[in-house]
Amino acid sequence: MRTQVGIVGSGPAGLLLSQLLHLQGIEAVILERRSRHYVEGRIRAGVLEQGTVDVLSEAGVGERMRCEGLVHEGIQLSVHGRLHRVDFKALVGGAVTVYGQTEVTKDLINARLAADGQIAFEAEDVTIHGFDGDQPRIRFRQDGRRRELACDFIAGCDGFHGVCRQSVPQAALTIHERVYPFAWLGMLVEAPPVSDELIYAYHERGFALFSMRSPARSRLYIQCTPDEDLDAWPDQRIWDELRARLGGETADALPTGPSIEKSFAPMRSFVAEPMRFGRLFLAGDAAHIVPPTGAKGLNLAVADVRVLARGLAAFYTSGRTDLLESYSATCLRRVWKAQRFSWWMTSMLHRFPGRNPYDDRVQLAELDYLVSSRAAQQALAENYVGLPFEAEE
Ligand code: FAD
Ligand code: PHB
Numbered sequence: 245m246r247t248q249v250g251i252v253g254s255g256p257a258g259l260l261l262s263q264l265l266h267l268q269g270i271e272a273v274i275l276e277r278r279s280r281h282y283v284e285g286r287i288r289a290g291v292l293e294q295g296t297v298d299v300l301s302e303a304g305v306g307e308r309m310r311c312e313g314l315v316h317e318g319i320q321l322s323v324h325g326r327l328h329r330v331d332f333k334a335l336v337g338g339a340v341t342v343y344g345q346t347e348v349t350k351d352l353i354n355a356r357l358a359a360d361g362q363i364a365f366e367a368e369d370v371t372i373h374g375f376d377g378d379q380p381r382i383r384f385r386q387d388g389r390r391r392e393l394a395c396d397f398i399a400g401c402d403g404f405h406g407v408c409r410q411s412v413p414q415a416a417l418t419i420h421e422r423v424y425p426f427a428w429l430g431m432l433v434e435a436p437p438v439s440d441e442l443i444y445a446y447h448e449r450g451f452a453l454f455s456m457r458s459p460a461r462s463r464l465y466i467q468c469t470p471d472e473d474l475d476a477w478p479d480q481r482i483w484d485e486l487r488a489r490l491g492g493e494t495a496d497a498l499p500t501g502p503s504i505e506k507s508f509a510p511m512r513s514f515v516a517e518p519m520r521f522g523r524l525f526l527a528g529d530a531a532h533i534v535p536p537t538g539a540k541g542l543n544l545a546v547a548d549v550r551v552l553a554r555g556l557a558a559f560y561t562s563g564r565t566d567l568l569e570s571y572s573a574t575c576l577r578r579v580w581k582a583q584r585f586s587w588w589m590t591s592m593l594h595r596f597p598g599r600n601p602y603d604d605r606v607q608l609a610e611l612d613y614l615v616s617s618r619a620a621q622q623a624l625a626e627n628y629v630g631l632p633f634e635a636e637e
Contacts, residue, residue, distance in 0.1 A: 247273040247362075249556060250382045250395035252370055252408050254283055254363055256345060257528030257545040258401030259352035262361055263303045264553035270560050273393055275367040275384055277402075280353065283365070287432055287505050289345040290455050290463060291316075291442070291539035293630025296546045297341050305351040313343035314456070319628070321615060322445035322452075325491025328615040329441070335622045338629030342442075344457050345542055372398050372411050375524035399552065400526040401545075404514070409530050412521045422587070424511035424535060426450070426594055427470040431482050435462050435501030438494055444537070444593055445489050446611055451537075451594045452489035461504075465536075467594050470510060479503045511535040513587055515579060518572035525552055525571060532579050537593060538586035543630060548575050550633070578631065585627040 249265055251258045254276035262272040276283060292300075292313070300306045317333040332338050356363060368385040375398050382393040400408025409417070436459060443454040450467035457463055466485050468477075479502075487495040514533040519526045528545030551574050555567035592610050596603065614620045 245273070245391060246394045247271050248395060248560070249273075249397050249399055250380065250393050251275070251399045251401055252372065252382065253277075253400070253402035253406055253528075253530070254353070254365070255401060255403055255528065255545070256348055256352070256542055257530070257549050258399065259349065259356060259363075260299070260303060260546060261399055261401060261527065261549040261553060262363075263305065263352055263355055264549065265556060266356070266359055266361060267303065268553065268557040268560070270556060272362075272399075273395075274356075274361075274363040275370050275382060275393070276363060276365050277367060277370065278365065280363075280365045284346060284350050284353065286349075287344070287346055287430070287507070289536070289539065289542040290342055290457060291543075292341045292343055292348075293543045294338055294340065295630045295633055296543045299546055299550050300348065300351075303355075305348075305355045308347065308351055309341065309343050312347070312458070313341040314458075315339050315341055316441050318441055320439060320441050320443040321611075322443050322447075322490055322492075322494065323611050323615060324447065325495075327443070327492070327494070330621045330625055330628075332625045332629050335618070335625040336629060338625070340539075340629055342456060348542070370402075370407055372400075372408060372524065375411075376522040378523065380523045396523070397556065398524045399549075400524055400530045401528055401549070403529040404533050406530050408524060409516055409526055412524065416521055418517045420513075420515045420517070422513040424513075424590065424594070425470065425597060426467050427472070427511055428453075428465045428509045428536065429468045429472065429477055429482065430505075430507050430509060431464045431479070431503050432457070432505040433462050433464065433479075433501050433503050434460065435499045436460055437462050438498045443490065443494065444589075445491075446593050447489040447491065448595065449485065449489050452486050453537075454486070454490065454494070462499075462501075465509075468508070472508065474506060474508070477506065482506075509536060511590065513583055515576075515583060517576060519548070519575055520568070520572045525568075527552055527575075531575075532583070534582055534586035535590040536586075537589040538582065538628070540582040540586050544579060544582050547578050547633065551575055581627070581631060589624075
């Protein structure tokens with residue numbers, strides 16, 4: 245088997261890359277460990293930056309997103325039960341679109357398969373070889389048979405726990421990491437949103453986030469300890485905790501309904517540098533992780549593959565290698581700004597158990613400054629809606 249670009253992983257990064265390459269007439273094959281059903285059902289991100297919406301539209305997968313996505317021109321910050329609106333439109337003239345990662349994934353898989361794109365689901369024991377030379381190969385097992393895919397380049401789009409980053413010699417990568425002393429418990433519910441906009445809540449009991457997927461479905465998150473047991477969190481306990489943390493009128497007005505899914509998300513900041521090793525390019529969560537408080541993970545994955553697709557297109561159309569050579573540096577400038585923003589949002593909104601009380605007082609001052617300063621809100625808004633791509637290249 246042979247292709248031009250071998251892609252490991254069919255998350256948003258791998259799928260979008262193969263779609264962008266297809267539009268440039270470049271052939272790619274995706275190898276995915278899980279089943280299609282599993283990949284389409286994995287509930288994760290919900291907020292798309294305007295730049296992400298634009299890339300998806302240009303890639304020809306924007307139709308349903310434009311119909312069903314909810315355009316939000318601001319967010320609400322709840323501090324001790326009092327709401328403060330951050331008005332993106334007034335502050336920076338921007339907005340975000342609330343559209344689930346599950347839906348982005350389904351749209352991309354449908355588009356790829358409709359164009360006869362090759363996605364090998366349930367590809368087992370994927371290993372990558374020869375990427376430090378000019379004959380990269382990907383070996384895997386499918387339906388019990390061993391197979392090999394020869395390619396010009398490998399795109400490691402296989403998420404944080406994938407095989408690609410781990411295949412790079414340790415000495416060639418620098419790892420930067422911070423693990424937070426808390427996790428998020430998420431619950432998707434069949435209940436209409438209590439608010440037109442997302443509510444990020446700071447409270448002594450811990451952080452809470454009220455989000456949504458549609459006019460009939462809400463997505464709730466609460467800060468919890470990292471080693472919790474899901475059985476200890478029946479729906480009623482989550483609703484009670486959410487109500488306590490949102491407080492005020494929001495708590496009183498909160499519509500409830502049956503849960504559809506519940507899961508924990510650990511909180512981590514992580515960057516592996518550089519993002520390129522020979523003919524292997526890491527993209528998305530395979531190279532970097534942010535805590536979800538800034539809603540940046542999926543958006544960063546999209547930004548990476550946009551840069552990679554351009555580099556590969558330049559290589560195949562005119563033999564240029566400069567864009568591939570600058571891939572890592574170009575991506576990392578955006579990645580580190582998203583790291584900073586996600587770390588800042590996380591540090592400002594969560595409770596840090598057992599910390600020096602001085603730090604807690606500074607955190608309250610940070611929140612107080614934010615809700616009372618237009619300049620501070622403008623900085624939040626500029627980062628939340630997404631920094632421009634142009635400034636990155
Ligand atoms: P992934 O989606 O992880 O895809 C990797 C793929 O590779 C998977 O399909 C996996 O099965 C496959 N794979 C792994 N190992 C192998 C292997 N060895 N062989 C073959 N295939 C393999 N981001 C936002 O932008 N906005 C948000 O609002 C947001 N909210 C979030 C909320 C939560 C609770 C969580 C957990 C994340 C959130 N994120 C958010 C982050 C976002 O979901 C990720 O950043 C995004 O999924 C990254 O996409 P990816 O394609 O790089 O990786
Ligand atoms: C979500 O809706 O899943 C979501 C929204 C905003 C975040 C994180 C997750 O910051």
